[in-house]
Amino acid sequence: xxxxxxxxxxxxxxxxxxxxxxxxxxxxxxxxxxxxxxxxxxxxxxxxxxxxxxxxxxxxxxxxxxxxxxxxxxxxxxxxxxxxxxxxxxxxxxxxxxxxxxxxxxxxxxxxxxxxxxxxxxxxxxxxxxxxxxxxxxxxxxxxxxxxxxxxxxxxxxxxxxxxxxxxxxxxxxxxxxxxxxxxxxxxxxxxxxxxxxxxxxxxxxxxxxxxxxxxxxxxxxxxxxxxxxxxxxxxxxxxxxxxxxxxxxxxxxxxxxxxxxxxxxxxxxxxxxxxxxxxxxxxxxxxxxxxxxxxxxxxxxxxxxxxxxxxxxxxxxxxxxxxxxxxxxxxxxxxxxxxxxxxxxxxxxxxxxxxxxxxxxxxxxxxxxxxxxxxxxxxxxxxxxxxxxxxxxxxxxxxxxxxxxxxxxxxxxxxxxxxxxxxxxxxxxxxxxxxxxxxxxxxxxxxxxxxxxxxxxxxxxxxxxxxxxxxxxxxxxxxxxxxxxxxxxxxxxxxxxxxxxxxxxxxxxxxxxxxxxxxxxxxxxxxxxxxxxxxxxxxxxxxxxxxxxxxxxxxxxxxxxxxxxxxxxxxxxxxxxxxxxxxxxxxxxxxxxxxxxxxxxxxxxxxxxxxxxxxxxxxxxxxxxxxxxxxxxxxxxxxxxxxxxxxxxxxxxxxxxxxxxxxxxxxxxxxxxxxxxxxxxxxxxxxxxxxxxxxxx
Ligand code: AMP
Ligand code: MG
Numbered sequence: 001x002x003x004x005x006x007x008x009x010x011x012x013x014x015x016x017x018x019x020x021x022x023x024x025x026x027x028x029x030x031x032x033x034x035x036x037x038x039x040x041x042x043x044x045x046x047x048x049x050x051x052x053x054x055x056x057x058x059x060x061x062x063x064x065x066x067x068x069x070x071x072x073x074x075x076x077x078x079x080x081x082x083x084x085x086x087x088x089x090x091x092x093x094x095x096x097x098x099x100x101x102x103x104x105x106x107x108x109x110x111x112x113x114x115x116x117x118x119x120x121x122x123x124x125x126x127x128x129x130x131x132x133x134x135x136x137x138x139x140x141x142x143x144x145x146x147x148x149x150x151x152x153x154x155x156x157x158x159x160x161x162x163x164x165x166x167x168x169x170x171x172x173x174x175x176x177x178x179x180x181x182x183x184x185x186x187x188x189x190x191x192x193x194x195x196x197x198x199x200x201x202x203x204x205x206x207x208x209x210x211x212x213x214x215x216x217x218x219x220x221x222x223x224x225x226x227x228x229x230x231x232x233x234x235x236x237x238x239x240x241x242x243x244x245x246x247x248x249x250x251x252x253x254x255x256x257x258x259x260x261x262x263x264x265x266x267x268x269x270x271x272x273x274x275x276x277x278x279x280x281x282x283x284x285x286x287x288x289x290x291x292x293x294x295x296x297x298x299x300x301x302x303x304x305x306x307x308x309x310x311x312x313x314x315x316x317x318x319x320x321x322x323x324x325x326x327x328x329x330x331x332x333x334x335x336x337x338x339x340x341x342x343x344x345x346x347x348x349x350x351x352x353x354x355x356x357x358x359x360x361x362x363x364x365x366x367x368x369x370x371x372x373x374x375x376x377x378x379x380x381x382x383x384x385x386x387x388x389x390x391x392x393x394x395x396x397x398x399x400x401x402x403x404x405x406x407x408x409x410x411x412x413x414x415x416x417x418x419x420x421x422x423x424x425x426x427x428x429x430x431x432x433x434x435x436x437x438x439x440x441x442x443x444x445x446x447x448x449x450x451x452x453x454x455x456x457x458x459x460x461x462x463x464x465x466x467x468x469x470x471x472x473x474x475x476x477x478x479x480x481x482x483x484x485x486x487x488x489x490x491x492x493x494x495x496x497x498x499x500x501x502x503x504x505x506x507x508x509x510x511x512x513x514x515x516x517x518x519x520x521x522x523x524x525x526x527x528x529x530x531x532x533x534x535x536x537x538x539x540x541x542x543x544x545x546x547x548x549x550x551x552x553x554x555x556x557x558x559x560x561x562x563x564x565x566x567x568x569x570x571x572x573x574x575x576x577x578x579x580x581x582x583x584x585x586x587x588x589x590x591x592x593x594x595x596x597x598x599x600x601x602x603x604x605x606x607x608x609x610x611x612x613x614x615x616x617x618x619x620x621x622x623x624x625x626x627x628x629x630x631x632x633x634x635x636x637x638x639x640x641x642x643x644x645x646x647x648x649x650x651x652x653x654x655x656x657x658x659x660x661x662x663x664x665x666x667x668x669x670x671x672x673x674x675x676x677x678x679x680x681x682x683x684x685x686x687x688x689x690x691x692x693x694x695x696x697x698x
Contacts, residue, residue, distance in 0.1 A: 003067040003211070003252065005059050006031040006245040008237040009052065010217060011072045013170075013178025016044040016105035021231065029237035030055065034246030034278065035323075035336040038465035039234035044105040049186050053193060060197060060209055062441040067244060067252075068190075069215035072176065072183040073167050074200065075264040077152040083121055088262035091191070091203060097184035110181045114170055115139035123148025131171035143169065155263040160270055161216050187212065201267065202260035213256075213267040215240060220276050228323060238466075243279035244268075251278070288318065288588055293567035293581035301572040303677055304605065304640040307579075311609065315588075317616035318540050319471040326460050329451050331512035331698075332469035333617040338445040341463035343435035348399045350375070350406045352430045355419045356393040357385065359405025359427035367420040375400050390419050399431060406430035438462050448618040450512065450698065470616035475508040476539035477501055478518040480528065480546040480556055481594060486520070499596045499663055500545040507603055508543065510697055511611060518542070523553045532559065536587040541614055543607060546594030548580040556580055556591045572677065574641045575660040576602050588614070597660035601642050601672065604696040622695035624674060626687040627652050633675075633682045640677050644669035645690060652690050669693070 010027045017025035021041035026048040030037040042048035052068070059066045075081070075090035085092045102109045114127035118138040125146030130139045140146055151168075158164040170177040190212065191198055199208035206213075217236040220243075229235040244267075247255070251274050258265050268275045292314040321335040350356060356375065357368055368390040375381035377396030385391045385402035393399070393406055405427055412421040438444055444462055445455060451467075459467065484498040485491040498520055505515045518535050521528045528547075535542060547556040550568065560566035560582030569579040575598040580591030590607050592599045609619050630651035635641055644655040644665045652673050655665040671692040675682065682688060 002249045003065050003245070004032060005064045006067045006069065006241055007052070007055060007059075008069045008215065008217075008241040008244070009048070009071070010233045010237050011048075011070055011179045011183050012045075013110060013176075013180075013182045015107065018043060021234070023231050023233055025233065027231070027233045027237045028052070028055075029234075029241040030341065031241030031245030032339055033336060034242055035338075035468045036238045036241040036245070036466065037341045037463070039229055039231075039237050041234070045103060045182060045186065046105060049189065052186075052190065056190075056194065056210055058440060060194070064209075064441065066210045068210060068212045069240060069244060069267060070183060070187070070212065071215050071217045073155065073158070073180050073264070074187070074203075074212075074214040075155065075262060076167055076180075077155045078261075078263055079151050080126070081262065084117065089203075090262055090264060091188075091200060094184045094188035094191070097181060098188035101181060101185045103182060103185065108182060110178050111136050111139060111170060113181065114177075118149075121149055121151075123150065125149040126151045126168040127170055127177065128168060129170045129172055129175065129177070139170075156261070157214075157263060157265045157269060161219060161266055163218055163221065164216065201256060202258055202265050203262070206256050214264055215244075216266045216269065219266070219268050219272055220279055223276070223279060239279055243275050246278035247274065288315065288583060288586070290565045290583060292583070292588075293565065293569075301570050301638070303638075304571060304573050305677075307569055307571050307606065308609065311606065312613065312619050315610055315613045317470065318588075318614045319473055319616055321468055321616075322471050323466050324469045325466055326456050326464070329467050329469055330453055330456055332451055332467075332472070333512075333612075333615055334445060334447050334449045334451065334467060335470045335616055336468040337443050337447045338459055338462070338464055338467055340438045340440050340442045340444050342440045344438040344461045344463075345432050345434060345436070348404070348434050349377075349432050350393045350395055350397050350399065350430065351432050352406060352408050353394050354406045354409040354430060355390040355412060355414075355421075356399060356403035356406045356431075357390040358387055358402055359425060359429060361405070361407070361421070361423035361425040363424045364422070365420060366423050366425075367418055369418050370414070370416075375403075404428055404431060448616065450612070450617055473513045473611060473615035474516055474538065474540045475513045475611065476516040476518045476535050476542040477504045477508060478531065478535070478542060478544045479520040480523065480544060481520070482523045482553075484520050484546075500592075500594070500599050503596065503600060504543055504545065504592075504603060507600075508611070511608065512698070513611065513615065523547065523555055525555050525559060528555050529559055532584045532589070536585040539587055541611060542584065542587060542589045543592060543603065544589060545592045545599045548591035548593055549578055554580075556589075560584065560589060560591065572639045573605075574639060574658075579606060595660045596663045597644070597666060600666055604672070605642065608696055622691045624689040624691035624695065627690050629673075629682050629684055629686050629688045630654075631682070632684050635675055635680060635682070637678055637680045641675040642672045643675065645673040646670040647690065652688055671695070 008029050012026045026042040027039050029039045042051055081088050081093045085096050111130055111132055115136040115138040118127050126149040128140045128143050128146055130136050130141050153166045165174055165176045167177050167180050169175045194210050197208055198210040199206055201211050201213040228238045255271050371385055371389050371391050373381055374392035375397035376394040380398050381400040385400050407421050412419050479498045479501045483495050485495045505517055508515045516539050521531050544556055547554045557580040560580055565583040567581045582589050592602045612620055628651050630653045645652050646669050655668055671690055674689045
């Protein structure tokens with residue numbers, strides 16, 4: 001039971017609701033893998049039916065299996081159909097209504113038809129509630145005026161869902177009777193149009209490419225939908241598109257495995273908890289394991305790559321997910337892949353300003369009579385351009401019928417009635433093919449992708465307005481040391497300024513995370529413990545600097561070792577003393593070296609990828625470039641070195657001092673040069689790997 005697309009439709013029995021999106025109209029939404037398109041406003045049933053047909057035709061052509069959910073009863077209570085069409089078959093009833101309902105954007109005959117049906121049945125009723133001024137024979141205004149019609153008020157399915165209305169009630173707040181009558185003809189026509197490719201659940205086995213099912217958009221009444229869309233009907237189709245498309249195939253199969261009766265069933269009724277899980281899908285990720293930072297025994301100095309491999313394999317996402325309008329999503333990490341909702345361009349269009357005609361144009365002078373009018377972007381030409389004729393066309397305009405080729409306006413001479421140019425010109429020249437950039441249904445960006453400004457354009461062009469992203473990782477930043485003073489504070493010569501905190505806060509903010517400035521802690525174990533206790537619940541991860549070694553004043557490592565989760569990593573790397581990694585009350589703590597240069601380098605090399613994985617993203621490897629060294633240097637084999645460097649005239653220059661206390665060297669540098677573990681001697685002119693700071697900046 002694999003539906004890779006769902007279409008949710010909120011039907012309506014009323015008349016046209018106008019051009020502006022509004023409530024109580026028809027709304028629809030397409031869902032895929034737990035994410036949704038923007039909801040679509042359909043002002044009346046004629047527009048809605050056309051949209052549904054077009055959407056299903058497109059999805060069928062693309063090979064998708066589609067579940068279409070309509071929030072209208074697919075059948076009436078037991079006994080009704082038999083009296084009207086001689087059998088309980090609801091599909092026969094759909095055809096019966098299709099033959100008798102008249103409908104237009106401004107008027108329909110639902111009240112009169114209900115009166116006529118009442119007249120054929122015994123007693124008074126079952127239909128009631130005439131919302132019109134004029135009286136209608138056999139249609140009572142009040143439910144209590146009905147007697148002796150002998151039919152149940154509701155179906156078993158309606159009794160199974162809270163707050164359902166009887167289909168006999170045609171109007172009044174919350175009533176569904178009108179939309180049922182006005183829905184059957186559309187359902188009947190969809191069946192005919194898609195024929196063998198369409199099945200109606202639960203009356204037919206749901207193994208066709210398109211399956212229609214009855215839904216009820218108040219199955220999960222407590223779920224807070226306003227955050228999805230300000231208009232409730234729009235938010236509801238989004239919520240249920242998300243829920244049904246997010247169900248595991250086995251769960252969907254279970255939802256559909258019911259003993260069907262001719263009264264039908266509401267898809268999901270009785271299985272609300274499964275649906276709720278898929279709708280909210282904000283399942284907290286599993287906690288990190290206590291030993292996630294434990295290094296294999298025996299490694300004395302851990303190579304950088306081993307340490308990185310360890311982080312990559314042991315860490316996982318720790319944040320939940322949320323839906324986000326595209327405009328707000330820059331820098332966020334996709335929690336769900338993005339699929340193009342429509343092709344780009346959606347139709348063939350002109351790539352230049354010029355004249356359109358049916359190509360190709362032969363060698364020599366081509367002179368074509370011009371048709372009146374023009375095609376411009378957003379102002380399509382409605383007619384057909386006859387063979388041998390041309391039309392004025394502007395960049396971005398859809399190619400009119402009869403046009404597949406455009407000649408550049410700079411290459412033509414024109415009179416009032418004709419255009420001339422030199423051939424040859426290939427068929428299709430200066431025209432963009434529909435879908436040449438992206439095709440509807442195609443996966444355009446994978447889960448884990450951190451969205452760039454360009455991605456926002458790509459996603460928007462593909463017709464997607466809302467993406468499911470990871471919630472922002474909350475990163476606490478804490479400095480430790482009795483000697484520290486805040487920026488600009490008075491300081492004695494025995495004190496230094498806390499340079500790490502503004503730097504690390506800015507780095508984490510640049511990575512797209514929510515930064516929690518935790519201030520600084522003295523070299524005092526109880527105070528530090530208290531700060532960690534207070535901070536851990538508000539942070540997904542904490543970056544500390546200082547106190548990470550194994551000395552008397554290295555309280556951070558001492559405290560983490562008390563939790564049983566400390567791993568003191570001795571990494572074969574310069575700069576960098578041990579990294580202290582551990583969990584404090586379940587929150588991972590990255591104990592960076594106190595030295596600003598080492599703190600920065602360790603943040604870029606280790607914290608950046610680790611945090612990105614915890615934030616739900618992929619593992620990033622910084623982009624570096626091989627460039628000739630401008631220096632000669634001897635180094636210890638078996639140790640990776642990251643040195644402050646900049647490029648001058650295409651060669652890599654090193655900062656004058658390698659001393660890692662020299663903060664200003666970080667500002668002098670435009671990147672790091674990475675010297676291989678094995679390397680021992682670098683001679684001027686050798687190729688070395690330069691990694692610009694920009695490669696670590698996002
Ligand atoms: P620690 O790891 O605490 O022994 O600190 C190593 C060196 O880094 C010492 O010289 C500290 O004074 C210095 N240091 C520690 N934290 C900071 C900080 N937040 N800003 C500037 N320097 C620091
Ligand atoms: Mg210290």
